[in-house]
Amino acid sequence: MTLLGCIADDLTGATDIALNLVRNGMKTVQVAGVPESQVDLDGADAVVVALKSRTIPARAAVEQSLNALDFLLSAGAEQIFFKYCSTFDSTDQGNIGPVLEALQHKLACDVTIACPAFPEAGRSLFQGHLFVNGRLLSESSLRDHPLTPMRDPDLVKVLQRQSGGQVGLVPWEVVRTGHAAIAQKIEAARTEGKTLLIVDAIVDDDLRAIGQAVASHKLLSGGSGLAIGLPENFRRAGKLHPYDPVAGFDYPSGAGAILAGSCSAATREQIKNAITVGFPALQLDPFKLAKGSAEVQRACDWLSERLDETGLPPLVYSTASPDEVRDFQVEYGRDRAGKLVEEAHKTLARHLFGLGVRRFMVAGGETSGAVVEALGVPMLEIGPEIAPGVPWTRSIGGDETVALALKSGNFGDADFFSKAWGMSQQ
Incomplete structure (x- = not known):
């Protein structure tokens, strides 16, 4: 049965997270859209559904994402990951907040995290602000993106403008102390009525600590970087077997x-x-x-x-x-x-x-x-x-x-x- 089900808001984003899961030992299959009939997932540990929902109207993005969720739950997914771009590409009208809250409602999750950080690709989060190759998002070339210009680096504010619930922050001063402190901060935010939490991360070890802290969460969200911290949870539980993604991979002639x-x-x-x-x-x-x-x-x-x-x-x-x-x-x-x-x-x-x-x-x-x-x-x-x-x-x-x-x-x-x-x- 599938362990991890991922909903990605575009195709390259789906491939991005699939790669990080494979690199960390999960056999992963990527599906183009929600299958209309039964498909053989070939014993995959993780299944990534690639949607094309990043720039469509929020209502349509929500509908597509809920359909993907139904497919992944039917495949047996124990945990759901909503994957969006590591530069949080969106607008004040959506689609990250609306989709994330719809998934929360369907899965009955009262709090979930949002962490687009991907240090290996130059994306880091500090005090809720997103940096691209050491520069604030608003000072990077992403400010001129033709479809989703990103001119506010404060992701707490960006996500709050898209969401009905209250958005909070798990700052790096907590993250750097380890998974137990992160879990405690998330629980404290839950009691305060926060429903969505931006989580800081600067290095890969931060992502691994975050991953361990949310091992029992039904729903997560973020960029593909967060995926490096998830396979170990399943391995620790004895659910993963050794897997080599390169063995047997060859290129078609032509x-x-x-x-x-x-x-x-x-x-x-x-x-x-x-x-x-x-x-x-x-x-x-x-x-x-x-x-x-x-x-x-x-x-x-x-x-x-x-x-x-x-x-x-x-x-x-x-x-x-x-x-x-x-x-x-x-x-x-x-x-x-x-x-x-x-x-x-x-x-x-x-x-x-x-x-x-x-x-x-x-x-x-x-x-x-x-x-x-x-x-x-x-x-x-x-x-x-x-x-x-x-x-x-x-x-x-x-x-x-x-x-x-x-x-x-x-x-x-x-x-x-x-x-x-x-x-x-x-």
Whole structure:
């Protein structure tokens, strides 16, 4: 039976937490959306349901998340983890608070924690304030995120604006003293009527202590970093068996390609690096996408000519600067602008598959979701790590096996694409 059930609000976030669970000894399967029929979870210790709920209306996000919860409970999950981005991507209208409170209500949990910290990826929490690579969230590139701009680093205030209950804080001065003190602080907050608690964490040992403190909690929430502290609870209870995620993982034969939709600073730098080292590259013009199919056809034709041109896979990107994204959204509206780009990447993914591509590298959560949907991938097996939060994965089910490196826009070093491609060649 499944021990841990995870609900992730986007596809790359799901892969991110699945990787951390696998790294710490839990056999993990990732499911694309809530299955409409029974699926074989292959004896997985943890199951991660990848939704596409981060930027949709809060009411729809709640409905999707509750459906995922029902599926995970039916699979026998003993503990539920609501996973969102380590930069707490959301808005004052949701979706983290509304979803978290809906899950609380369904599971009858009067208090639960929220800890998006992921020190290995440069995300830390101190006094309830989120830092990205040592800078306040509000001073990082995330302040200009095209869908969820984050301009308030005080997560107690951010979550309070989204929630009906009272939000409190477990500060680092408590966290650093260990799991017993953390558990005591949570219990004290419960008696004070607090229902949601932001929990500070600066280093991985903080996350392990937090994980031990909440071993008996039915519901947790946070970024993927918190997942490193959970497997040991099940191992301590004698419920885990040894598991090697790399053994037996191989890459399907066939060509490779890169599709990039994220507009994050990290992805822009990765594209620049890829072009510098010789990856064939083509940029999509979003304004031309809005005028018909000619722009996508241009990219399809270009791909058809270049798959075998060099030893490096071709790269097609819709990535643009914050100002360019803003202009496009002003012209066509945020939702339509995003839909146009996603549909373009879906068409490109299907075209590439038809050309024999079986190794896909994808940048951006929304883009990754579009590609997985276009390829009809129902489940993913988690493989070797490329960068913190980003593994190679392999499809389970479907007509033909594909390998996918699904990268959150903000993750990975400048040479990410070169590294990912090199790994798949070994």
